Amino acid sequence: MRRLGLVPLAIGAALWLLPIAGGAQYLRQNPSLRESTATDVKNLRSLAGCWKGRAPTGGDVRLFYQLVSDGTAMIEYLRSVGTATSQFTVYYLDGETLMAHHFCYYGSQVRMKGEPSADPKQVLFKFHDATNLAADRHENHMTYIKLTFVDPDHLVADWGNFDRGKEYPSLFTLTRVVEGCKGLDFSTW
Amino acid sequence: MRRLALTLLAIGGALGPFLSPAAAQEFPGNPSFKNPILPAAKNLASLAGCWVGKNPWGTPSRLTYELASDSTVLVEYIEQQGQVPMYSAYYLDGDTLMVHHFCSYGSQIRMKAEPSPDPKVVRFAYFDATNVKSRESDDHMTSVQFTFLDPDHIEVVWGLHQNRKDHGDRFALTRVVEGCEVRRTVVWH
Numbered sequence: 001m002r003r004l005g006l007v008p009l010a011i012g013a014a015l016w017l018l019p020i021a022g023g024a025q026y027l028r029q030n031p032s033l034r035e036s037t038a039t040d041v042k043n044l045r046s047l048a049g050c051w052k053g054r055a056p057t058g059g060d061v062r063l064f065y066q067l068v069s070d071g072t073a074m075i076e077y078l079r080s081v082g083t084a085t086s087q088f089t090v091y092y093l094d095g096e097t098l099m100a101h102h103f104c105y106y107g108s109q110v111r112m113k114g115e116p117s118a119d120p121k122q123v124l125f126k127f128h129d130a131t132n133l134a135a136d137r138h139e140n141h142m143t144y145i146k147l148t149f150v151d152p153d154h155l156v157a158d159w160g161n162f163d164r165g166k167e168y169p170s171l172f173t174l175t176r177v178v179e180g181c182k183g184l185d186f187s188t189w
Numbered sequence: 190m191r192r193l194a195l196t197l198l199a200i201g202g203a204l205g206p207f208l209s210p211a212a213a214q215e216f217p218g219n220p221s222f223k224n225p226i227l228p229a230a231k232n233l234a235s236l237a238g239c240w241v242g243k244n245p246w247g248t249p250s251r252l253t254y255e256l257a258s259d260s261t262v263l264v265e266y267i268e269q270q271g272q273v274p275m276y277s278a279y280y281l282d283g284d285t286l287m288v289h290h291f292c293s294y295g296s297q298i299r300m301k302a303e304p305s306p307d308p309k310v311v312r313f314a315y316f317d318a319t320n321v322k323s324r325e326s327d328d329h330m331t332s333v334q335f336t337f338l339d340p341d342h343i344e345v346v347w348g349l350h351q352n353r354k355d356h357g358d359r360f361a362l363t364r365v366v367e368g369c370e371v372r373r374t375v376v377w378h
Contacts, residue, residue, distance in 0.1 A: 030295025030320045070273040073291035088257045092297050094319040105259035107219025109280050131282040132219045
């Protein structure tokens with residue numbers, strides 16, 4: 001059923017992507033999430049698709065990951081069910097270093113840098129720099145992202161949050177969604 | 190009891206960006222597209238929705254724009270038939286409009302808005318980048334310029350440095366009203 005459901009999507013995408021001249025095409029000398037053999041990158045790109053789960057207080061969340069820009073970037077949409085807003089993050093490589101640009105609804109935009117991890121099942125990003133955040137960083141902002149890849153269908157995402165002078169973890173337990181995962185579908189217009 | 194109260198307070202604080210009602214989410218000191226004062230930001234915010242048109246080679250192209258992260262970022266998704274989709278994120282750094290373009294070249298370009306004498310034109314020029322080692326020899330995006338012709342028609346020129354030469358790719362776009370569904374919202378259960 002999973003395969004059957006994805007076939008029409010794949011055919012539609014293939015027709016739309018029949019090569020036509022012009023525009024920017026991937027340059028082989030640049031790093032690619034799709035091509036990299038690094039463990040942390042392989043883990044990250046395995047997220048592509050839909051996820052659902054619970055926030056620490058029990059609220060439902062939905063996430064969507066998609067490899068874009070010829071496999072050189074991965075976008076993440078996070079939505080808390082029952083709220084009107086979504087949050088947007090883009091993951092990419094700067095040379096061999098993983099980066100994340102988080103567009104926070106605090107109104108700050110935080111760039112985070114991948115850190116080496118002793119645990120091959122973990123990918124950790126830490127604060128690198130930000131816009132709309134004072135140099136002393138006393139305002140509320142996101143500080144880190146720690147992704148723990150439990151197995152191919154289970155993920156724990158910990159979003160570090162600096163709030164009123166303290167840093168707090170926010171643990172989300174997530175399960176992959178297969179049936180009904182449509183993601184971005186432009187076929188209706 | 191005190192510990193319990195502190196724990197609940199900590200959890201509430203840490204989850205602020207994920208679970209608060211939309212109206213209360215915006216960090217008031219930070220800039221947003223919600224009530225933009227700058228005409229350029231107002232113009233950009235007006236893009237929210239779906240657009241279709243053709244690229245310079247006559248290839249069908251479709252774009253969506255969505256305000257995310259409590260309207261502090263405008264996410265652009267661009268598809269040109271025969272090419273891979275790309276994302277860009279427009280946001281404000283204080284009073285300055287910025288865009289982070291995740292290019293299929295494999296470079297990620299940040300561009301900054303320049304003052305424009307024409308209120309119908311918003312132009313971004315190269316600010317910095319990851320994975321561009323040489324601005325002379327590496328192909329990369331250099332600028333993006335929007336001309337807001339009327340509420341339903343825009344022209345976008347993407348500046349490109351290719352084979353050591355600069356040129357612009359011009360897109361003429363029309364707003365799509367019927368059937369426009371920006372499916373950044375959750376479509377799975």
